[in-house]
Amino acid sequence: MNCQEVQPMVSALHDGETVTKEAAEHIGGCPTCKERLREYAELGAELRLLASAAPEVVPTPLRLLPAPGGRWARRITARVLVPRFALGLGIVAIVGLSVGLGLMRAQGSGLWFQFDVTDPAAHGSAGGLLQAGGHAAGHFRSADSHEEIVYRMKALEIQSDFVRLEVTARAFVPETPGEGAHQGAMAAGAPPFSPNTNQILANVPAREIKYVPGKSLEIPLDGGGKILLTGQVFRRPPSLGMWALPLTPKPDEIVLSMPALVRGSEFLGTDRDSARAEGENPAIGICLPSRVAFVFALNPFEGAVQGEAEFGQAHFKMDGQDYTLFSATPISGGDQPREIWVYRAANCPPSFRPADKTASTIWSGGVSWVLGHLRN
Amino acid sequence: MVPSLDDPKSWNSLRGGDPEAFERFYRMHAARLLSFLRRYLGDSTAAEDIAQEAFLQLWQRPNGFNPARGTLKAYLFGIAAKRAADWWRHHPPESPSAPERPVHQGDPPVLVANALEQVDPDTRSLLWLREVEGYSYQELAAMLEIPLGTVKWRLFTGREQLRRIWKGEGTMEDI
Numbered sequence: 001m002n003c004q005e006v007q008p009m010v011s012a013l014h015d016g017e018t019v020t021k022e023a024a025e026h027i028g029g030c031p032t033c034k035e036r037l038r039e040y041a042e043l044g045a046e047l048r049l050l051a052s053a054a055p056e057v058v059p060t061p062l063r064l065l066p067a068p069g070g071r072w073a074r075r076i077t078a079r080v081l082v083p084r085f086a087l088g089l090g091i092v093a094i095v096g097l098s099v100g101l102g103l104m105r106a107q108g109s110g111l112w113f114q115f116d117v118t119d120p121a122a123h124g125s126a127g128g129l130l131q132a133g134g135h136a137a138g139h140f141r142s143a144d145s146h147e148e149i150v151y152r153m154k155a156l157e158i159q160s161d162f163v164r165l166e167v168t169a170r171a172f173v174p175e176t177p178g179e180g181a182h183q184g185a186m187a188a189g190a191p192p193f194s195p196n197t198n199q200i201l202a203n204v205p206a207r208e209i210k211y212v213p214g215k216s217l218e219i220p221l222d223g224g225g226k227i228l229l230t231g232q233v234f235r236r237p238p239s240l241g242m243w244a245l246p247l248t249p250k251p252d253e254i255v256l257s258m259p260a261l262v263r264g265s266e267f268l269g270t271d272r273d274s275a276r277a278e279g280e281n282p283a284i285g286i287c288l289p290s291r292v293a294f295v296f297a298l299n300p301f302e303g304a305v306q307g308e309a310e311f312g313q314a315h316f317k318m319d320g321q322d323y324t325l326f327s328a329t330p331i332s333g334g335d336q337p338r339e340i341w342v343y344r345a346a347n348c349p350p351s352f353r354p355a356d357k358t359a360s361t362i363w364s365g366g367v368s369w370v371l372g373h374l375r376n
Numbered sequence: 377m378v379p380s381l382d383d384p385k386s387w388n389s390l391r392g393g394d395p396e397a398f399e400r401f402y403r404m405h406a407a408r409l410l411s412f413l414r415r416y417l418g419d420s421t422a423a424e425d426i427a428q429e430a431f432l433q434l435w436q437r438p439n440g441f442n443p444a445r446g447t448l449k450a451y452l453f454g455i456a457a458k459r460a461a462d463w464w465r466h467h468p469p470e471s472p473s474a475p476e477r478p479v480h481q482g483d484p485p486v487l488v489a490n491a492l493e494q495v496d497p498d499t500r501s502l503l504w505l506r507e508v509e510g511y512s513y514q515e516l517a518a519m520l521e522i523p524l525g526t527v528k529w530r531l532f533t534g535r536e537q538l539r540r541i542w543k544g545e546g547t548m549e550d551i
Binding site: 007008011012014015017039040043044046047048050051114115116118230231232 | 411488489492503504506507508513517522523524525526528529531532535536538539542543
């Protein structure tokens, strides 16, 4: 993957979405993409500052409504829009559903069909971008958390007012959660689906459907249930490669991507790098510009307080004050929210103090190793 | 603390025509809605009119809200965004698909407020709802009635458009 192909995923990562393993690997090792991620965070923070700094907006009272006690005539005081800890909020991770957008380059230069399939309860979804003749395949969690929906789709014909598709889909219970079919989309002419997807859908008959862009269409699933298809047709082909495969940390893995720490509404600092660790008690240390260090781990250890991590945020309390840790990607895997353990040291390890007094340092490993550096 | 109307008890009060419940809701969200609409439309009078219309629609037809699809506040913003999009259809910008002033590589960086004015209104709206109001992809898809993938794609192209203007790096075509 190159930077251009990865760009949309940098945007999605900024929004707290999961990205493909390949994209994550590229972004993690690419200074240009990391800089883009930082610029998006900065831009987001600037927009929020713009909202906060705008003259106080005092809407006039509602007209035409009943006015009990004349209260509608009272001037309404605008609320402060957001706390002003600029960059910290810029990398808030809101990880919702693992929305994979399988993007496919097909041959030819016709219309493009961008689609999403969801279960009606919207517990999961997957999507893609197809040209006529192209295939896409994917999976997502259904309303029943034990089930996954696996689908594959072929675009037979794409017109501006209708799309003809061949859809094969079913719900199934994977033997090990997360080890179902892998979402992806491939170029026409290439083997279109992983053996796993083909295996799962081996005996499922394909349905040919006609879809009107902009509408919602229910597609019955083999063996019961249904999925909902929505989509739009575009004339301009995107200049991208492919993206798919939602990536989440493992339950015994801790990851902090461009972390930021906030105490109450006070922004304590951020780090532009990322760190990860896995194993028995993985931990990440961060040395803030104030020279205070924090260690985050997934299991209890001496001197640590318990907090709660949920996707890209963690909350904990120290000395009666509320702290929030933000990460641009989920902090750990497994059921959410989950426990996280936090330790604060009054001084950063000398070897990790950056020369730039506004900068921070991040390091990771087993908790003993991470704590060991605090004692050096 | 003002109780949220997104809790079922308060929502039932509003649906039952309780003006005090509605006043609370108005007090909580009117300023932010107006701030969003002013930025989206660039016309204070139109913004105020549409904010009023959105609240009135909610008051007069509260059953249009489906709690399974998101919060009441998101529903309110969705009503307003759709009305604002209609307003733009009747008041098209002079050059709907291009910035007011062409931006070229090497242009000096501009303030984000100025950069925001140079992107098309729908992009401005989507970026504001995501970055300032913090709506998730799923909420944005439900509010604006577009597919999730479209939300993701438009956020990327819009964010990149805004970034390039902001940094003076030229338009997307310069890639």
